[in-house]
Amino acid sequence: MLNFELKNPTKILFGKGQIDNLNKELPKDAKILMLYGGGSIKKNGIYEQVKNALHGFEVVEFGGIPANPEYEVLLQALKVIKAEKITYLLAVGGGSVIDGTKFLSAAALYEGDSPWDILIKSIKTEKGMPFGTVLTLPATASEMNSGAVITRAETQEKFAMGGPGLFPEFSILDPQVVASIPQRQLANGITDAFTHVLEQYMTYPVGGYLQDRFAESIMQTLIEVAPRVIKNPADYEAAANFMWSCTMALNGLIQKGVPGDWAVHMMGHELTALFGIDHARTLAIVAPSHYRFNFEAKKEKLAQYGQRVWGITEGTKDEIAKAAIVKTEEFFHSLDIKTTLSEYTPDFKGTAEKIANRFTDRGWVGLGEHKNLSPANVQEIIEMSY
């Protein structure tokens, strides 16, 4: 097991009716900026619930934060924060709204010349403006971690940011919100969370037995509840396990003491930037090829995953490991998630080279848990994903 540090101060309020407790978590004198996305919360009743719970507080609203939160839109929200002397941020949404709120939390207190520096100079935020979240879309675990991904539309680029000052003070997770999530988003959420676990698990054994078993637990639970969630998102028991699994998949716990890969995300981000493909779907496109390309380096864990998560008992270690990749693809397909790039765009040719060149241009070499994947390797993996 590798050395690690773990600190996660976010308070989780989980369960039916927890939105009603929102007002207990906010400072009484807070001047709140309530942030949300494209307005689905106004259709599913969550907007009303949140507004009711905020009765008595001074609240300014900023809606319209897009999926893959864009820097340009967030700058508009930053102007509101300054003009209105906002003291507390409240994200009501999924990973995009929460990530955008994290950027604003950092930018609101940033003392440098331009908030763009937070992204381009990878500045770690030690202290941000305090914020809480009401989660409406389980997937990213942004509600219980301190990281965010921000997109700059004009350059088609995604940037990771974060820091210990960017944990939400609280997050409210009411699984009843799952009932009104469209099928497409449900499938994305399950795929996203599942791949988050894979990124932290599918590396090489370091004797993190408990971490491995926790990771397997999350994947087993997602596999178990996925068909129920897709069939009937109002199935509370399934929704609750889906929601909690998504949070636990990327709140830091299973990453502690073990290596992380994250190459699938690095490559997937490029596909979103170039083609606007949903984040989760880019992961499903890249992951199987990534595991096939790096088979020798990952086969110990692939085989353990095959045995413990998929119950594959027949065959050699290599056979079990290979079958586990197929099982993973089949799982994505069962969610109606396609796993090749050509199924998403007719313009796929040349993509692999383009992405490899972008990595080269940025000076990014050495992806994966061994930091040994070159842009040329990336090109091969993406080509395998066509």
Place this chain on the structure above:
Amino acid sequence: MLNFELKNPTKILFGKGQIDNLNKELPKDAKILMLYGGGSIKKNGIYEQVKNALHGFEVVEFGGIPANPEYEVLLQALKVIKAEKITYLLAVGGGSVIDGTKFLSAAALYEGDSPWDILIKSIKTEKGMPFGTVLTLPATASEMNSGAVITRAETQEKFAMGGPGLFPEFSILDPQVVASIPQRQLANGITDAFTHVLEQYMTYPVGGYLQDRFAESIMQTLIEVAPRVIKNPADYEAAANFMWSCTMALNGLIQKGVPGDWAVHMMGHELTALFGIDHARTLAIVAPSHYRFNFEAKKEKLAQYGQRVWGITEGTKDEIAKAAIVKTEEFFHSLDIKTTLSEYTPDFKGTAEKIANRFTDRGWVGLGEHKNLSPANVQEIIEMSY
């Protein structure tokens, strides 16, 4: 899944050499009371390591905190805190030292008439004197939770206490400390942690699929590493998994969203108070009888545990559930932990009635996850444990 709240702000520093980072976690102007137990840390080198890491800080020492930390001893430490104007507490030890430190954290800032009230009136501590821990004995998870158990020797009683103000600010977990722990304490630690998981798991199904799998993960890991830890406590990989499993067993996570039992602990505490039997061993005495007595109420989970943790595939649900209890006893025996009261004391007769009477006298009725176990039931369970 039941509604829940989760917040655990303790920072964990886990791994080889982490004691050297102690000074980074302490406020620069802290006046520290360093608390420890019977002096084993002076033999195994941990005392030296801690003192070196505290170089430059003002430190007062208070050693001699006994197993099952006694109120009377802690009052002496409280006098030192006040006389020396201590501002920060540092527990260097196992669960007893850390629990004692939590009482002191609460008592140091308590504004009522007598610190005894904290125990007898079950006062929840919202804010205590800040403290950190250096864990020397994995078992109780006190290093990452906000609860404590304090003994009053003169009345042979144990009291639970806690509150959100009693999380350690940080805890340092270096698995290398395991190498110098005596066999008896290793066996106790494994048994204690294993039973902590059972108390939060062996109830009835509520659809907490992920919680169940996490609980099973901890038990599987403990079962896997126990023989290695006992055989060679210097086996770092085994020690690290043992240590992290103990922390995860009772840091709150697996309890969230599911019912808790804790009747085994309530009965076990009495056996420690009456006979001075090691805490962990009292749990091993009571648990099997408790599960047999409450078989019908617990058999769903007993069978799931038998199948998933012990790999029992043959038999009816009842048979698997019963076999799982036997497997649990065998596991304790494999650690050289005896599971009947008469193996610990010749004076066992009348114990069950005595404990039942104590429960009646305190007005404590309704143990267990259904709060339906009467003192008469307790008497039967303890008699089954003779």
